[in-house]
Every structure is written in structure tokens, then in C-alpha cells.
Amino acid sequence: SIISSIICFNINNTILFWCFYELSILPLLLLLVVDSPYSERYLAIWYLLGYIMLTSLPMLLFLLFVLFITKVPLPPFHSWLPIVHAEANSFSIMLSGYIMKLGIIGVYRFNYLFLLNSMQELDSKRWLAFLSLSHILIALLGLYNQLYLEEGVVSFFCLGHGISACLLFFLFFNLYNITGSRNWLIFYNSNTNSLVFRVLSILTLASFPPSIQFISEILILLKTYNNCSILLVYSLYLFIGGVY
Structure with a gap:
């Protein structure tokens, strides 16, 4: 999967990019079988296969x-x-x-407003998945405004998003091994040494200054101040991110 991802980042052929992109996802199915301790892993595999074959969830919703x-x-x-x-x-x-x-x-x-129900999510990994989904939207806004042609703003944002999201998933995995649960309330009451890292990772993922995402969002905002449609979507993104 990592090799396919590296190839995707280093090729310009669209068809090859699509092929290796799909190949980078398929090995993750093996991880769901081998690495997941939950009985619902086979159901998760079917979901992942379904969305791979039917392009993606956003496309289906559209x-x-x-x-x-x-x-x-x-x-x-x-x-x-x-x-x-x-x-x-x-x-x-x-x-x-x-x-x-x-x-x-x-x-x-x-309609897309059903995603707001995720604000009541107590499962830490599902909550983080919704949070990551809402914040990756800013990268699409940057691509829509063609910022990738200028200062690599979208690339920096994706770099920070990837690092902070991966760190949070790793921390939640360790907390699950310690507490035996993924519930936020149990995490909150647990006395673990990873509290500082959790807070820093969440703030980074939420674009708290002076993170890479924060700087990237400021640059994107400065570039899109004259585009009302992008600013409207950006404002909605900031609202949802703030509620999280």
C-alpha cells in the first residue's frame, strides 16, 4: 500500500495514478482482517469493498x-x-x-446535514473519522481555487492533516489497550500520560495556530476572499470544525 502510494505521488499519467490508487486501498482489506480485534471487521470489509467499487460515498450522495x-x-x-x-x-x-x-x-x-449527527458520537475512532472528514474539505476548496498551481498550500495542509490524524488514531489505539474501551467518557476519566499528546494532536487536526493547517487555511482564505461561493463553503467548514 505504501509503495503504491509513493508511486501515485510520483507519476503524471492519470490512468496509472488511478490504478495505483486502487492498489493502495486493496491491501488495507488485509489489515482489517488481521489487525482488527472486533467481530464487525467482516462487515467493515464489505462496506469498504462496496464503496471502492461504487467510487466513493460522496459520489453516491451526490x-x-x-x-x-x-x-x-x-x-x-x-x-x-x-x-x-x-x-x-x-x-x-x-x-x-x-x-x-x-x-x-x-x-x-x-441531504448532507445528517453529518451533523456525528457531533453526538462517543466512539472515539468514529468521532475522529468524522472530524478528519470535515477538515479535509479545506483541501478540496484549495484545489477548486487552483492553489496547487501557486505555493503548494494544499500539499502543506494535507501533510499536517495526515500527521495529526495518524497520531490521533495511534493514540486512541493505545488508549483502547489501556482502558478496554473507545468511549470518550472513559478516555476523559482515565489518568494516562498521553493526555498532552491527545490535546496537541486534536488542536493540530482542528487547525489551531501555529499548526501547518492553520497557516495553510490563512493562505487559502487570503486567496479566495473575492470568491463568494468558496467563502460560503469555507465558513460552513469553520462552523462545523468549531462545533467539533
């Missing part, structure tokens, strides 16, 4: 979202509505009566 907003419909997917309403009256009655409303319910059930 497709589901598009599926429902075309039925509501919302612009720019509304051009079919006047055409079909001009035909059978019974069809128009049913479409406007409940089909379009079902689309709204679908948008509600499959």
Missing part, C-alpha cells in the same frame, strides 16, 4: 441528491416540467399532488 432534485424539480433540471404538465390531466394532478412532494422528502432524507 447522485442521490441529483436523483431527487430532478423530481421536485429544481433548476436547472426543471425544463421537463412544463412539457409533461401540458399532457394528461390525471398525470398533472398526481405529479403536482404527491410525486413532487416525495422528491422534497427525498432531498430532506438524503
Whole structure:
């Protein structure tokens, strides 16, 4: 997996990058079988395989979202509505009566706000997974604004994010060996010497100054001050990160 990742970082061919990227993920399935002490590891393997084969979870959510907003419909997917309403009256009655409303319910059930439920998570590893997911968004914002062409801001952010996230997962693994649990409340009441490292790692992952992520985010913010759409997403990211 590490060799495939190194190759990914050092090749420019898109097809080869995709191939080695997939190869870097597949060995992790073996780690789930060998290294996980939990009985749910086989279920986790099926989940990982499913999302590898179906691209990724964000892609699935996006497709589901598009599926429902075309039925509501919302612009720019509304051009079919006047055409079909001009035909059978019974069809128009049913479409406007409940089909379009079902689309709204679908948008509600499959929108991204369900991720906010992760704020109540007590399982430390799941909490860290949600935290890492919310903070990696800033790298995508930087790529969207083409900052990779300038100062390598996104690369520095990913470096800091990778180091702090890996350190936290390692610390949580050690705490699990000590306490026998992954519950945050038990971690909080345990007297362990890793408290300082946990706090520093969490602050670093949360872009607390003067971490690499903090400097990278400031640079990205300075570069995107004139782009309202990016600033809106960035503000939402800061809010969610602050709540965590």
C-alpha cells in the first residue's frame, strides 16, 4: 500500500495514478482482517469493498441528491416540467399532488446535514473519522481555487492533516489497550500520560495556530476572499470544525 502510494505521488499519467490508487486501498482489506480485534471487521470489509467499487460515498450522495432534485424539480433540471404538465390531466394532478412532494422528502432524507449527527458520537475512532472528514474539505476548496498551481498550500495542509490524524488514531489505539474501551467518557476519566499528546494532536487536526493547517487555511482564505461561493463553503467548514 505504501509503495503504491509513493508511486501515485510520483507519476503524471492519470490512468496509472488511478490504478495505483486502487492498489493502495486493496491491501488495507488485509489489515482489517488481521489487525482488527472486533467481530464487525467482516462487515467493515464489505462496506469498504462496496464503496471502492461504487467510487466513493460522496459520489453516491451526490447522485442521490441529483436523483431527487430532478423530481421536485429544481433548476436547472426543471425544463421537463412544463412539457409533461401540458399532457394528461390525471398525470398533472398526481405529479403536482404527491410525486413532487416525495422528491422534497427525498432531498430532506438524503441531504448532507445528517453529518451533523456525528457531533453526538462517543466512539472515539468514529468521532475522529468524522472530524478528519470535515477538515479535509479545506483541501478540496484549495484545489477548486487552483492553489496547487501557486505555493503548494494544499500539499502543506494535507501533510499536517495526515500527521495529526495518524497520531490521533495511534493514540486512541493505545488508549483502547489501556482502558478496554473507545468511549470518550472513559478516555476523559482515565489518568494516562498521553493526555498532552491527545490535546496537541486534536488542536493540530482542528487547525489551531501555529499548526501547518492553520497557516495553510490563512493562505487559502487570503486567496479566495473575492470568491463568494468558496467563502460560503469555507465558513460552513469553520462552523462545523468549531462545533467539533
